Amino acid sequence: MIVHDVRVHPESDRLQRQDQLAWKIAAVASDPVAVEADVTEMIINRLIDNASVAIASVNRHPVVTARDQALAHARVGGATVFGLGPDVRVHAEWAAWANGTAVRELDYHDTFLAAEYSHPGDNIPPILAVAQQTGCSGADLIRGLATGYEIQVDLVKAISLHKHKIDHVAHLGPSVAAGIGTMLGLPTEIIYQAVQQALHVTTATRQSRKGEISSWKAFAPAHAGKLAIEAVDRAIRGEGAPSPIYEGEDSVIAWMLDGRTAHYQVKLPASGEAKRGILDTYTKEHSAEYQSQALIDLSFELGRRIGNWDDVDSILIETSHHTHYVIGTGSNDPQKFDPTASRETLDHSIMYIVAVALQDGEWHHVRSYDPARAQRPDTVALWKKIRTIEDPRWTDRYHSEDPTVKAFGGRVIITLKDGQVIEGELAVANAHTLGATPWARPAYIDKFRILTEGILEPSEIERFLKVVQRLPALTAEELIQLNVRLPNGQLSVGLKGLF
Numbered sequence: 001m002i003v004h005d006v007r008v009h010p011e012s013d014r015l016q017r018q019d020q021l022a023w024k025i026a027a028v029a030s031d032p033v034a035v036e037a038d039v040t041e042m043i044i045n046r047l048i049d050n051a052s053v054a055i056a057s058v059n060r061h062p063v064v065t066a067r068d069q070a071l072a073h074a075r076v077g078g079a080t081v082f083g084l085g086p087d088v089r090v091h092a093e094w095a096a097w098a099n100g101t102a103v104r105e106l107d108y109h110d111t112f113l114a115a116e117y118s119h120p121g122d123n124i125p126p127i128l129a130v131a132q133q134t135g136c137s138g139a140d141l142i143r144g145l146a147t148g149y150e151i152q153v154d155l156v157k158a159i160s161l162h163k164h165k166i167d168h169v170a171h172l173g174p175s176v177a178a179g180i181g182t183m184l185g186l187p188t189e190i191i192y193q194a195v196q197q198a199l200h201v202t203t204a205t206r207q208s209r210k211g212e213i214s215s216w217k218a219f220a221p222a223h224a225g226k227l228a229i230e231a232v233d234r235a236i237r238g239e240g241a242p243s244p245i246y247e248g249e250d251s252v253i254a255w256m257l258d259g260r261t262a263h264y265q266v267k268l269p270a271s272g273e274a275k276r277g278i279l280d281t282y283t284k285e286h287s288a289e290y291q292s293q294a295l296i297d298l299s300f301e302l303g304r305r306i307g308n309w310d311d312v313d314s315i316l317i318e319t320s321h322h323t324h325y326v327i328g329t330g331s332n333d334p335q336k337f338d339p340t341a342s343r344e345t346l347d348h349s350i351m352y353i354v355a356v357a358l359q360d361g362e363w364h365h366v367r368s369y370d371p372a373r374a375q376r377p378d379t380v381a382l383w384k385k386i387r388t389i390e391d392p393r394w395t396d397r398y399h400s401e402d403p404t405v406k407a408f409g410g411r412v413i414i415t416l417k418d419g420q421v422i423e424g425e426l427a428v429a430n431a432h433t434l435g436a437t438p439w440a441r442p443a444y445i446d447k448f449r450i451l452t453e454g455i456l457e458p459s460e461i462e463r464f465l466k467v468v469q470r471l472p473a474l475t476a477e478e479l480i481q482l483n484v485r486l487p488n489g490q491l492s493v494g495l496k497g498l499f
Contacts, residue, residue, distance in 0.1 A: 100222030138474030144183025
């Protein structure tokens with residue numbers, strides 16, 4: 001990896017293109033380095049993972065809305081939409097919109113956390129949609145996705161957006177544009193312009209993840225992917241972008257991030273170096289914010305040691321800065337204690353998540369968020385006894401660049417009314433590479449079967465799993481089969497809008 005120094009430059013510097021971060025990203029994207037076998041295997045795993053959570057959410061309201069909007073933009077030879085067969089095709093940017101929303105709705109796919117937060121699997125819907133519309137092969141798609149993951153992971157490691165209340169999809173626009181550039185074999189110049197345009201139009205505030213969290217949380221990455229596709233289209237047609245988008249005196253870093261004295265160090269692969277960023281990422285066994293994964297697993301074990309919930313006096317969670325301030329009591333967000341809050345809000349309340357995991361000894365993507373479950377009096381009482389604090393030890397592990405040290409867990413201390421203490425800690429989720437039950441291909445397939453059972457026909461489940469595992473050999477014609485179809489009449493239709 002090469003460390004690139006990134007800072008703001010006045011216009012009088014006339015910063016050369018080859019010295020700009022967007023150009024360096026584009027150079028990585030246009031480097032025709034081969035994709036290594038373990039990266040290919042993980043890409044297949046994540047395609048399975050994305051499809052499983054997309055189908056599980058296929059008839060939820062935001063997904064229905066996005067799909068209906070996409071279906072109003074039909075295109076012969078376009079891209080496919082989750083839930084519909086290959087005979088239904090729409091414009092690639094609208095397929096990315098519909099499929100990206102379906103993937104993100106349950107917040108149940110892969111994650112990467114460092115200086116910033118991300119769900120790198122959000123790269124898959126837009127890059128796949130373009131692949132289907134432009135006649136790419138499975139091998140082409142693999143190259144594009146390897147780049148999309150690499151660029152997003154590298155940006156997330158180096159540049160914090162949330163510190164300045166900018167939503168994390170600002171790293172997604174550039175990564176999608178770069179991934180599409182790799183897949184289509186575009187020259188560095190075109191990818192450079194597309195990356196800059198994509199960043200320029202995908203910066204937004206984090207209010208989408210504060211207070212009453214709405215369905216926009218699911219739409220936001222789909223929107224970024226859609227805008228990135230449009231940016232690539234304009235760049236191919238010869239259109240330019242605001243430049244330099246990162247380092248300019250009136251650009252993103254200067255006015256939205258660390259300001260004119262900012263100094264970032266961004267590591268990117270050297271020329272000829274394989275793109276392995278996807279291997280730093282991890283998926284979710286439980287449908288909840290990633291920082292809750294280890295704490296859910298720990299709560300299952302601790303909950304079995306409590307006989308009566310009324311005996312609990314207090315519960316303290318010692319955890320990282322992020323967990324405390326974003327999904328814990330450090331957020332000072334009363335919505336995180338509201339039994340009538342939306343699913344999206346409950347998913348971002350570690351207090352609610354731990355209370356339910358302690359009591360139920362399981363986590364389910366539907367049952368655990370059911371309004372009746374959230375409003376159960378004994379759960380509400382337990383929920384309000386939970387508080388979080390930041391422990392520097394967990395913050396240090398959260399930000400560690402050593403994969404054997406990096407962790408997103410915490411310590412749970414349950415104090416009973418008689419003074420007895422029940423406690424434990426867990427650094428990484430069981431499903432993590434270093435966890436008790438690290439996930440490999442069979443676990444991803446099991447997740448797909450569980451989440452699609454009763455929704456897809458058994459024959460369709462087997463067909464998809466067979467096709468996706470042949471990804472490196474898929475032709476352009478076969479890539480259209482990289483989708484899943486519900487039985488006729490099983491897809492919901494929403495309210496009529498403008499389209």
